[in-house]
Amino acid sequence: MEIPFEHRQSAHCETGVAANLMSHYGLDINESMAFGIGSGLFFGYLPFIRLNHLPLTTYRINTGGIMKRLTKRLGVNLSMTQFRNPAKAMDALDRKLEEGVPVGCQTGGYWLPYFPQAYRFHFNMHNIVVIGRDGDDYKISDPIFEAPVTCHRRDLVKARFAKGALAPKGKMYFVESVSSAPDLPQAVKRGIREVCRTMLKAPVSMIGVKGIRKLAQQVERWPRKFGSEKALLYLGQVIRMQEEIGTGGAGFRFIYAAFLQQAADVLATPRFAELASEMTAIGDHWRQFAVAGARNCKGRARPGDSYAAMAAILNQCADREAALYKDLLALAA
Amino acid sequence: MRKENVPQDVGLAGPMREVVYAVGEDGRYEAVSSYGWDPKTVALSQAWDLILKELEAINAKVAAGELSPLAWHMTRHQMEPPLLAKYARINRWRIKRHMKAGPFRRLKSDLLARYADAFGISVAELQTIPATPDLEFETHREENGNPL
Numbered sequence: 001m002e003i004p005f006e007h008r009q010s011a012h013c014e015t016g017v018a019a020n021l022m023s024h025y026g027l028d029i030n031e032s033m034a035f036g037i038g039s040g041l042f043f044g045y046l047p048f049i050r051l052n053h054l055p056l057t058t059y060r061i062n063t064g065g066i067m068k069r070l071t072k073r074l075g076v077n078l079s080m081t082q083f084r085n086p087a088k089a090m091d092a093l094d095r096k097l098e099e100g101v102p103v104g105c106q107t108g109g110y111w112l113p114y115f116p117q118a119y120r121f122h123f124n125m126h127n128i129v130v131i132g133r134d135g136d137d138y139k140i141s142d143p144i145f146e147a148p149v150t151c152h153r154r155d156l157v158k159a160r161f162a163k164g165a166l167a168p169k170g171k172m173y174f175v176e177s178v179s180s181a182p183d184l185p186q187a188v189k190r191g192i193r194e195v196c197r198t199m200l201k202a203p204v205s206m207i208g209v210k211g212i213r214k215l216a217q218q219v220e221r222w223p224r225k226f227g228s229e230k231a232l233l234y235l236g237q238v239i240r241m242q243e244e245i246g247t248g249g250a251g252f253r254f255i256y257a258a259f260l261q262q263a264a265d266v267l268a269t270p271r272f273a274e275l276a277s278e279m280t281a282i283g284d285h286w287r288q289f290a291v292a293g294a295r296n297c298k299g300r301a302r303p304g305d306s307y308a309a310m311a312a313i314l315n316q317c318a319d320r321e322a323a324l325y326k327d328l329l330a331l332a333a
Numbered sequence: 334m335r336k337e338n339v340p341q342d343v344g345l346a347g348p349m350r351e352v353v354y355a356v357g358e359d360g361r362y363e364a365v366s367s368y369g370w371d372p373k374t375v376a377l378s379q380a381w382d383l384i385l386k387e388l389e390a391i392n393a394k395v396a397a398g399e400l401s402p403l404a405w406h407m408t409r410h411q412m413e414p415p416l417l418a419k420y421a422r423i424n425r426w427r428i429k430r431h432m433k434a435g436p437f438r439r440l441k442s443d444l445l446a447r448y449a450d451a452f453g454i455s456v457a458e459l460q461t462i463p464a465t466p467d468l469e470f471e472t473h474r475e476e477n478g479n480p481l
Binding site: 283294 | 334344345346347349350351352353354355356361362364366370371372373375376377379380381383411412415416419420453468469470
């Protein structure tokens with residue numbers, strides 16, 4: 001049994017699942033639109049949260065947050081359940097599939113057998129859509145893969161009940177109803193305003209534009225503070241968070257620029273398209289940081305790749321993003 | 334980033350392509366398929382190299398009779414005592430004890446089975462260390478190809 005479901009490969013799992021689910025119910029939403037309306041863009045340098053003993057840098061808002069905001073702003077009713085008992089969680093999934101309802105699941109990517117070894121780390125925020133079942137084989141639309149994949153029940157149970165930080169606890173969700181006439185322009189404006197406010201006005205120094213400056217300041221200190229070997233590990237972690245599979249390039253800055261282009265159409269305001277170009281340029285600048293950082297990690301640093309120079313790139317990103325969000329905020333008022 | 338500049342550097346996931354966003358000829362954004370980008374592959378390799386190096390170090394300590402194969406399999410599966418404790422439902426302090434060679438040798442079969450199950454391997458596999466870690470990456474490129 002397989003539900004007819006259009007699988008569109010996406011850069012990021014949560015936005016891919018969101019866009020594909022919305023489209024299944026007739027809402028014309030693509031990935032970048034889902035990202036923008038869901039206010040996905042973010043920056044946080046959170047050294048007290050550790051991934052593999054290294055400080056967490058994040059370029060998107062909290063997991064699940066995009067889906068929550070997107071569905072709220074589009075008037076979509078999403079039913080969401082968690083489970084204690086794996087057997088019950090699988091029963092509930094099977095029942096929905098029998099009804100012909102595609103079901104989103106939060107999973108631990110480590111246990112999904114179709115993941116290439118290179119990406120198998122313990123991260124429990126991977127979203128997929130289950131779209132069919134043939135005995136113990138589940139058909140899955142995993143948005144970061146080119147085509148739908150198959151996963152055995154045994155592995156799916158393990159992935160749905162992965163343990164550790166942000167454990168999914170069998171979380172599954174499906175669309176209950178969609179609004180017949182969502183107010184798209186309003187949703188787009190709301191999405192933009194929330195991103196700008198967070199990025200400009202977050203009250204703590206580790207979040208938003210201030211967070212980028214904080215990271216710049218720390219980057220410059222790393223080699224003296226930790227020695228060169230550890231500093232390189234810290235640097236590598238930032239590059240991974242920024243460019244690793246799932247961000248669409250430059251820590252979601254390019255996806256957001258794609259969204260701003262669409263915002264120009266939806267709101268009939270060409271100025272958004274100009275700001276999209278500026279966002280693209282900022283994204284390119286973030287990529288410069290990644291290039292310089294990677295050269296350091298490889299031991300091939302050039303004269304302009306010092307930690308101070310990398311910090312300067314980050315500060316320039318911060319300055320340009322700050323100016324951009326101010327313009328955007330005024331425009332989306 | 335412009336579409337023609339989207340990097341196609343094959344990384345550790347070999348033939349798998351991912352989506353990145355880039356500006357096409359008409360100035361509009363498109364979702365473009367990419368094999369990867371060297372700077373991010375460098376960062377990802379760094380993470381795996383760390384794991385492989387640690388596995389080698391544990392290997393030596395197991396051979397010296399200090400640590401148990403459990404310690405090796407924990408690193409192989411990127412699990413520290415708190416995480417493995419949740420998967421195997423065994424107290425983390427007991428796990429720390431079982432990471433030593435002696436206590437591990439004396440383990441009863443039901444505990445061994447719980448550990449093996451947590452990793453998704455057999456008990457026989459749990460009690461040994463493979464000659465080379467079963468961590469294969471589908472990289473097709475030659476060393477020093479695509480210099481940064």
